[in-house]
Amino acid sequence: MTVLVYAENWNGNFKKSTFEAVHYAAELANLMDAETVALTISAKDDPSQLGKYGAHKVKTIENPSLETFNNQAYADAIIAAAEESNADTIVISNTSNGKAIAPLVAAKRKAAFITNVIELPESLSPFTIKRKTFSSKAIARYQTESDKKVITITANAFEYSERGQSATAEAFDFQTTAPNQELTSVSIDRATGKIGLTEADLVVSAGRGMKGPENWGMIEELAEALGAATACSKPVSDIGWRPHSEHVGQTGIAINPQLYIAVGISGAIQHLAGVNASKNIVVINTDPDAPFFKAADYGIVGDAFEVLPKLISAIKTYKATI
Amino acid sequence: MKILVCISHVPDTTSKIVFKNDNTEFDAAGVTFVMNPYDEFGLTKAMHIKESMGGTITVVNVGLAATESTLRKALAIGADEAVRINTEPTDAAFVAGLLAEYAGEENFDLIITGRESIDYNGGAVPGILSAHLNIPFVNACIGLDINADQATLIREIDGGKETLQGKLPLLIAGQKGLVEEKDLRIPAMRGIMMARKKPLRVVEASEIHKQTTVLNYQLPDEKGACTIIDPDNVDQLVELLHSEAKVI
Helix, strand or coil: CEEEEECCEECCEECHHHHHHHHHHHHHHHHHCCEEEEEEECCCCCHHHHHHHCCCEEEEECCHHHCCCCHHHHHHHHHHHHHHCCEEEEEEECCHHHHHHHHHHHHHHCCEEEEEECCCCCEECCEEEEEEECCCCEEEEEEECCCCEEEEECCCCCCCCCCCCCCEEEECCCCCCHHHCCCEEEEEEECCCCCCCCCCCEEEEECHHHCCHHHHHHHHHHHHHHCCEEEECHHHHHCCCCCHHHEECCCCECCCCCEEEEECCCCCHHHHHHHCCCCEEEEEECCCCCHHHHHCCEEEECCHHHHHHHHHHHHHHHHHHC | CEEEEECCEEECCCCCCCEECCCCEECCCCCCEEECHHHHHHHHHHHHHHHHHCCEEEEEEEECHHHHHHHHHHHHHCCCEEEEEECCCCCHHHHHHHHHHHHHCCCCCEEEEECCCCCCCCCCHHHHHHHHHCCCEEEEEEEEEEECCEEEEEEEECCEEEEEEEECCEEEEECCCCCCHHHCCCCCHHHHHHHCCCCEEEEECCCCCCCCEEEEEECCCCCCCCEEECCCCHHHHHHHHHHCCCCC
């Protein structure tokens, strides 16, 4: 038996969610007494390092026609690799590209498709596993009788650790069956050097309490001091103070970082839905009755314009000592 | 241009989520159901395309009779006809399979869904549907321009966006950005009157194999008490984040 994990890369580089997925696949394979095979497509990073996170073998695809991401072609490659390694279970990260590939793989494999998974299965037979649902307001226990499964895992839900071995990498000869490449990439526009919101460990977020986009300097300064990503509430992205891509909440991005700092956000139920899986929540708000305090671990009742400069300076002082 | 918009009927975003029957079933008592917010962007986008290029908009939903209010709303906004596939939508493979059976016979040029429904959040139906129909799938679509049978699409990627070129027919799973929130269409009185005369067809669901079953639900763990920190003592927060939360 084999668990196949698609080890995603961005511009050739593995990222945190890749290691989480490999680690998860290895833990799952361990439960199933199976082998873990990772698949890379056009990766520049050394594939053998995936062994450190639990992959026994790495299949690498180097094919000029797969240099740019194409969900259909990548799905076909994953299916071919699963067939070759006799893998009934396929693990894919719940990233933007993962979400574009995984349902295609599941459909073609006639596999049970379980997304947003947050834990290892409770039982293998019948296969029972938990996933987030109702916009993180609940957790559902799913069961499937199908031998074939495609599982996508939530970023930041699993801590990965290095296990210290390296894996053998072998080239996997995959030829695309051409006519499916009906979508072609024209351009990619991605902020470089910024921390991605979904996989950030620390997130600083702000809402209408900031009174205007001109005051976001303090939010960015706090984020920079912490090494955090920045986010915002829905009203703030709706009025155009911040880009839509920063909107966290029920109809925006759902996140679950180690630390979420919310400044000037009252904590509407829709906002909480997207962030309440954060392990630690700090709320800074002038209104002591703001509902967000009920969901917070730490709270400061105070004016952001007075609290933030002090907090930024305290963080900088702390960072200077370590 | 023949456009299909797949519509989910979901609990309003402000709903408190409660379960019944030993946590095996969502408790819909007192819950207001609405059109899935992601689908609203798709429907308005379909209206824009129809107005500039001509064509028809069909809305489809897999659900029991209670979901017809949402289909009627879509007709009032401007869809030409509605189809309800009559069954409880319990599994993504099941729903996508039923939609594929219906859409496979209709030859739509463009199929629009939301990127996920805000209840089950599987994000599974659009991709599976595209695979059944063997048409390209663009997820998290935030921009679409159509010129004859050529489409320029923008999809959201982690930390940015990608522009793609494709040819119809195709399937997009949309969200905010496809149109702006302020441009979302809402039913006007005339639309509501006209919607009463528009066709809403009920199709019986065929037997399609389900891949998953929900055993039961749990609510996330309750948070403990919030530690309130004096605004004049932010050093205490830094200390707690370091020594207690261990995040810095």
